[in-house]
Amino acid sequence: MKNILLGITGGIAAYKTPHLVRLFKKAGYEVRIIATKNALKLVSEHSLATVSGHPVRIDTFGNSGHGVDHIDIARWADVLVIAPATANIMAKASCGIADDMLSTVFLAVSCPVVMAPGMNDIMWQSSSVQANLAVLKSRGIMFIGPEPGELACNTSGMGRMSEPETIVQFVQNFPTRIEKLRGKRVLITAGATREYFDPARFWSNPSSGRMGNELARFAADSGAHVTICHGFMEVKPASLCEAIHAPDAASMYLEVSKRFRDFDVVVMAAAVSDWTFPNTAELKSKKDALPQELQLQMVRTKDILASISAENTDDGPIIIGFAAETASGNDLVTLARKKLERKGCDMIIANDITPGKSAFGNDNNHVIIVNSDGRPPSDFEGPKSTIVRDIWERICEYFD
Numbered sequence: 001m002k003n004i005l006l007g008i009t010g011g012i013a014a015y016k017t018p019h020l021v022r023l024f025k026k027a028g029y030e031v032r033i034i035a036t037k038n039a040l041k042l043v044s045e046h047s048l049a050t051v052s053g054h055p056v057r058i059d060t061f062g063n064s065g066h067g068v069d070h071i072d073i074a075r076w077a078d079v080l081v082i083a084p085a086t087a088n089i090m091a092k093a094s095c096g097i098a099d100d101m102l103s104t105v106f107l108a109v110s111c112p113v114v115m116a117p118g119m120n121d122i123m124w125q126s127s128s129v130q131a132n133l134a135v136l137k138s139r140g141i142m143f144i145g146p147e148p149g150e151l152a153c154n155t156s157g158m159g160r161m162s163e164p165e166t167i168v169q170f171v172q173n174f175p176t177r178i179e180k181l182r183g184k185r186v187l188i189t190a191g192a193t194r195e196y197f198d199p200a201r202f203w204s205n206p207s208s209g210r211m212g213n214e215l216a217r218f219a220a221d222s223g224a225h226v227t228i229c230h231g232f233m234e235v236k237p238a239s240l241c242e243a244i245h246a247p248d249a250a251s252m253y254l255e256v257s258k259r260f261r262d263f264d265v266v267v268m269a270a271a272v273s274d275w276t277f278p279n280t281a282e283l284k285s286k287k288d289a290l291p292q293e294l295q296l297q298m299v300r301t302k303d304i305l306a307s308i309s310a311e312n313t314d315d316g317p318i319i320i321g322f323a324a325e326t327a328s329g330n331d332l333v334t335l336a337r338k339k340l341e342r343k344g345c346d347m348i349i350a351n352d353i354t355p356g357k358s359a360f361g362n363d364n365n366h367v368i369i370v371n372s373d374g375r376p377p378s379d380f381e382g383p384k385s386t387i388v389r390d391i392w393e394r395i396c397e398y399f400d
């Protein structure tokens with residue numbers, strides 16, 4: 001991937017685009033620019049033409065002087081990046097309006113499209129923008145940002161365009177997407193289940209859902225069809241994924257066991273409670289009505305990983321489990337191997353949750369992977385968003 005078609009619309013962050021172009025070029029990409037007329041009120045055509053080394057396309061008519069330029073440039077592009085993406089371009093793109101060069105090219109490209117929205121926080125939250133966002137996501141448009149922070153309108157909130165460095169990094173990750181994941185059907189469980197004692201109290205664990213969510217995001221970005229079955233998560237389910245909410249262990253069991261055969265890969269990253277309450281009180285139990293020392297009676301939940309692994313067939317999915325252990329090094333490998341045997345799955349990804357080192361809720365993680373086919377264990381350390389690639393590479397070895 002080397003040809004970047006940069007669409008610039010009339011958001012205040014347009015002033016950052018000469019820097020964005022320079023970063024893309026520094027990273028080795030060829031850049032051509034389409035700017036809307038409103039964008040050029042916020043950034044100069046001359047600056048953009050100078051940094052890109054090419055004229056800026058503005059009008060649908062009269063760019064190349066021959067042929068059909070909007071089709072030619074659409075064919076040239078390996079990726080269309082629209083940064084900043086205004087509320088206006090999102091609306092036009094979501095309903096197919098093609099009344100200027102950029103919106104016309106948007107319809108004519110067959111390459112991936114990334115939008116980096118930037119706008120006032122209230123505009124971003126507006127139901128129209130959110131509805132357009134949902135439509136565009138459902139059609140495979142990728143979004144980077146917006147992010148929370150200071151906004152040009154003397155306020156702060158969600159709406160700031162991601163920094164040019166972040167946008168370049170996002171695009172650079174494209175080639176590292178894993179081809180073998182394209183078209184694969186992937187089910188990922190994520191987050192923490194909550195077992196309710198009464199409507200106001202529950203038993204749970206500190207899982208944030210980040211690891212499963214990053215695995216889902218990577219697979220979806222690589223072209224897999226991803227379903228994320230999640231309990232409580234501190235993060236929103238990754239875009240492009242179908243999300244199914246399974247708040248407690250019993251519903252997670254039902255959702256996973258009824259559908260796991262429809263997938264090529266099942267990754268069980270959710271932290272599912274091992275125990276639940278035999279009955280949940282319908283009304284909140286009053287403190288005064290409870291004894292001074294409360295003894296809770298709990299029962300074991302169904303072991304989802306062991307149960308689907310036992311039911312799996314040779315033509316069924318590759319099944320991967322996670323293990324959270326208070327151990328490291330060889331001890332962690334030994335515990336992971338034992339879990340692998342006990343559960344009968346294909347792979348266990350183990351991490352150390354010793355206090356102080358715990359991966360729970362952190363952006364970083366250190367994982368050890370053991371496989372049922374006896375390969376030597378491998379270990380990866382780093383931000384959850386990057387080690388997911390290593391994990392997917394190991395999983396994709398099953399597709400060789």
Ligand SMILES: Cc1cc2nc3c(=O)[nH]c(=O)nc-3n(C[C@H](O)[C@H](O)[C@H](O)COP(=O)(O)O)c2cc1C
Nearest residue numbers: 009010011012013036038039086087088089118119
């Ligand atoms: C100074 C200024 C800053 C603006 N910034 C934004 C912005 O950050 N995001 C946005 O969606 N619209 C912004 N607008 C409004 C858009 O420019 C306006 O909706 C315009 O029609 C967008 O046209 P375009 O999408 O064809 O470029 C801004 C307008 C002005 C005058």
